[in-house]
Amino acid sequence: MRILIIEDDRETADYLRKGLAENGHVVDHAPTGPQGLAMALESVYDALIVDRMLPGLDGLSVIQALRKEQLNTPVLILSALGQVNDRVRGLKAGGDDYLVKPFAFSELLARLEALGRRTSPEEKVVTTLRLADLEMNLLARTVTRARHPIELQPREFRLLEYLLRHAGQVVTRTMLLEGVWDYHFDPQTNVIDVHISRLRAKIDKGFDVPLLHTVRGAGYTLREPA
Amino acid sequence: MNLPNLTRTSAFRLTLLYMTLFGASVLVLLGFISWSTIALIERQTDETIEAEIRGLAEQYRERGLFRLVAVIHDRSADHADQSNVYLLTDPTLGPIAGNLTNWPAETDAGGWVHLTLKKREDGKSVAHQIRARTFVLPGGYRLLVGRDTNEKDKFEETIKEAVNWSLALTFGFGLIGGVFISRRMLARVDRVSTTAQGIIAGDLARRIEISGSGDEFDRLAENLNAMLAQIERLMSGMRLATDSIAHDLRGPLTRLKGRIEMALRCPPETGQDREALADVLAQTDAALVVFDTLLKIATAEARTDAEDLETLDLASLAGNAAELYEPVAEEKGVALDVDTEGQARIRGQPQLLAQAIANLLDNAVKHTPAGGRITVTTGNRGNGVALAVADTGPGIPEADRARVLERFVRLEESRSTPGAGLGLSLVAAVAKLHDATVHLDDNNPGLRISVRFPADPRGDGVNGGAPEPDNRLN
Numbered sequence: 001m002r003i004l005i006i007e008d009d010r011e012t013a014d015y016l017r018k019g020l021a022e023n024g025h026v027v028d029h030a031p032t033g034p035q036g037l038a039m040a041l042e043s044v045y046d047a048l049i050v051d052r053m054l055p056g057l058d059g060l061s062v063i064q065a066l067r068k069e070q071l072n073t074p075v076l077i078l079s080a081l082g083q084v085n086d087r088v089r090g091l092k093a094g095g096d097d098y099l100v101k102p103f104a105f106s107e108l109l110a111r112l113e114a115l116g117r118r119t120s121p122e123e124k125v126v127t128t129l130r131l132a133d134l135e136m137n138l139l140a141r142t143v144t145r146a147r148h149p150i151e152l153q154p155r156e157f158r159l160l161e162y163l164l165r166h167a168g169q170v171v172t173r174t175m176l177l178e179g180v181w182d183y184h185f186d187p188q189t190n191v192i193d194v195h196i197s198r199l200r201a202k203i204d205k206g207f208d209v210p211l212l213h214t215v216r217g218a219g220y221t222l223r224e225p226a
Numbered sequence: 227m228n229l230p231n232l233t234r235t236s237a238f239r240l241t242l243l244y245m246t247l248f249g250a251s252v253l254v255l256l257g258f259i260s261w262s263t264i265a266l267i268e269r270q271t272d273e274t275i276e277a278e279i280r281g282l283a284e285q286y287r288e289r290g291l292f293r294l295v296a297v298i299h300d301r302s303a304d305h306a307d308q309s310n311v312y313l314l315t316d317p318t319l320g321p322i323a324g325n326l327t328n329w330p331a332e333t334d335a336g337g338w339v340h341l342t343l344k345k346r347e348d349g350k351s352v353a354h355q356i357r358a359r360t361f362v363l364p365g366g367y368r369l370l371v372g373r374d375t376n377e378k379d380k381f382e383e384t385i386k387e388a389v390n391w392s393l394a395l396t397f398g399f400g401l402i403g404g405v406f407i408s409r410r411m412l413a414r415v416d417r418v419s420t421t422a423q424g425i426i427a428g429d430l431a432r433r434i435e436i437s438g439s440g441d442e443f444d445r446l447a448e449n450l451n452a453m454l455a456q457i458e459r460l461m462s463g464m465r466l467a468t469d470s471i472a473h474d475l476r477g478p479l480t481r482l483k484g485r486i487e488m489a490l491r492c493p494p495e496t497g498q499d500r501e502a503l504a505d506v507l508a509q510t511d512a513a514l515v516v517f518d519t520l521l522k523i524a525t526a527e528a529r530t531d532a533e534d535l536e537t538l539d540l541a542s543l544a545g546n547a548a549e550l551y552e553p554v555a556e557e558k559g560v561a562l563d564v565d566t567e568g569q570a571r572i573r574g575q576p577q578l579l580a581q582a583i584a585n586l587l588d589n590a591v592k593h594t595p596a597g598g599r600i601t602v603t604t605g606n607r608g609n610g611v612a613l614a615v616a617d618t619g620p621g622i623p624e625a626d627r628a629r630v631l632e633r634f635v636r637l638e639e640s641r642s643t644p645g646a647g648l649g650l651s652l653v654a655a656v657a658k659l660h661d662a663t664v665h666l667d668d669n670n671p672g673l674r675i676s677v678r679f680p681a682d683p684r685g686d687g688v689n690g691g692a693p694e695p696d697n698r699l700n
Contacts, residue, residue: 082518082521083521083525084534084575084577084578085534088534102514104511155549181546181550183550183577183580183581183584184577185577185580185581185584186515187550187551187581187584187588188515188588189551189554189588189591189592190554191550191551191553191554194553194554194557195550195553198553217504
């Protein structure tokens with residue numbers, strides 16, 4: 001992906017640039033609001049990472065200006081302001097996701113890749129989600145693997161749906177908490193891990209190739225067997 | 227309290243305004259009375275004069291000039307009423323009878339004339355105002371009848387005096403009253419100012435004295451005192467938060483530092499540095515969680531999020547949280563039951579409430595041994611809504627119950643379980659934000675924590691009906 005980082009803190013920007021480049025992304029950097037806005041309007045990017053507190057023009061104003069120009073590039077807001085209403089304000093201004101500083105790089109990468117995927121043209125109304133021999137019917141709310149029906153609780157169904165919609169990507173615990181439970185905080189117990197292992201028992205147990213994998217230090221991924 | 231200070235008070239200015247208005251109304255009132263009274267007196271004078279002229283003209287007509295002269299002589303004699311003036315002249319204006327010497331030079335159309343006569347009274351010359359009417363008798367004789375208007379003048383004099391006195395008294399009393407009221411008000415305002423200065427100087431515990439009369443000053447003082455209490459509460463909350471941050475971040479940071487130093491001392495070839503780094507990262511995250519939770523508690527206590535409250539169903543929030551924790555509980559061999567009777571509507575901040583419920587469940591799961599049971603209940607209680615999480619764990623001794631809601635309090639028994647001791651403090655702070663109260667009771671055995679919320683004032687409050695199937699976990 002081609003990514004523009006609008007961030008005034010040199011060290012954070014370098015850290016992001018290095019990490020993203022290592023993961024195969026092309027990164028540009030703008031240290032001020034106006035410069036970032038100009039660059040975002042001039043070139044085509046797959047995603048923007050925007051800090052909220054920027055010199056010249058604050059991050060939310062940059063996003064608002066971009067949206068006014070009908071530029072729909074996905075934006076990940078990066079901010080030290082982490083209160084509930086800060087987040088609401090950020091998303092209202094046109095941000096697509098909101099990550100509070102300090103953050104884990106794996107979290108940022110997972111969210112950024114999820115955002116980049118979101119704009120892909122395949123985002124249509126789908127009634128069936130499929131991965132290898134796993135199939136989910138969204139209308140009948142049924143799941144089968146290799147034609148064997150799998151019984152899922154409503155919440156397990158939503159968990160699997162989220163993973164299927166992000167198939168091939170790393171999904172972090174906080175992404176699952178936000179996407180499936182609408183929890184914008186992190187419960188301190190490993191609640192998600194237990195839900196995942198339950199789900200894994202239902203969809204992978206008894207099959208030769210596992211589909212649901214744990215990504216150490218990051219989260220989980222549902223992917224096709226290699 | 228000096229005078230210039232006094233005259234600048236609003237009470238004084240108000241008094242002055244009232245005084246002016248009152249003075250003006252006194253003036254208008256007395257003016258009207260004098261005007262109408264004088265008009266009445268004048269009319270009476272005129273009527274008397276006309277009646278007399280008619281009488282005299284009749285005498286002349288019926289009994290001739292001699293009789294008229296005799297009557298006039300008689301009436302204007304020294305012993306007669308000196309307030310009457312008469313003059314009878316021949317057609318060439320030569321005086322025939324009466325107590326006036328000269329015929330007036332000019333009269334108006336109706337024959338009325340105004341004369342000034344000087345009379346000697348007690349050795350002094352006093353000017354008398356005379357209102358008179360002239361009349362031409364058949365035969366060309368002229369008759370003048372007048373009356374002294376001193377009576378009216380005296381009345382006018384009296385009125386003027388009354389006006390002057392009233393105005394003087396109005397202003398006098400007004401001024402004294404104004405000064406008195408202003409002094410009283412200033413004294414009370416000064417007491418408020420003195421208190422405020424004391425608070426500015428750093429004594430946050432000071433409060434404005436309340437006189438007990440329940441007047442507007444008392445109401446103001448009560449409100450200001452409530453405000454001061456809130457500020458003091460926030461300040462002490464803030465101080466506690468910073469103290470806690472200083473105190474409890476020092477622990478993890480010290481451990482972090484120790485771990486890094488230890489890793490640095492290890493020879494690089496042992497390959498222990500990666501393990502150390504992972505450990506350091508985990509400890510940093512733990513410190514960040516403490517920091518984040520403290521911030522959340524401080525924000526909830528400062529009620530800066532209060533405007534983001536929305537109407538929500540506590541039963542569904544509780545069901546959601548229970549569903550999240552159910553697998554963890556099950557893994558530990560603890561049963562987790564949800565018992566929600568219909569909807570439980572309150573005004574609240576969903577994320578903070580969800581976290582508070584999650585914290586309660588987190589604690590319950592941690593402290594309940596295998597084979598135990600956790601029960602989450604919500605329901606309408608009286609005119610409010612209650613949420614309770616009960617477990618069959620070791621419980622909390624009654625003496626410690628109030629203390630566990632404070633920050634960083636971890637009972638000796640729970641030292642072995644992980645946590646920063648902030649879970650229940652966040653619950654308490656979130657409850658406070660929602661005007662709810664937290665109660666810790668014995669669950670025989672175990673602990674039962676209930677949070678009692680006031681009902682949503684906007685909604686219809688109580689909705690019976692079946693719980694949403696999504697919330698049922700069994």
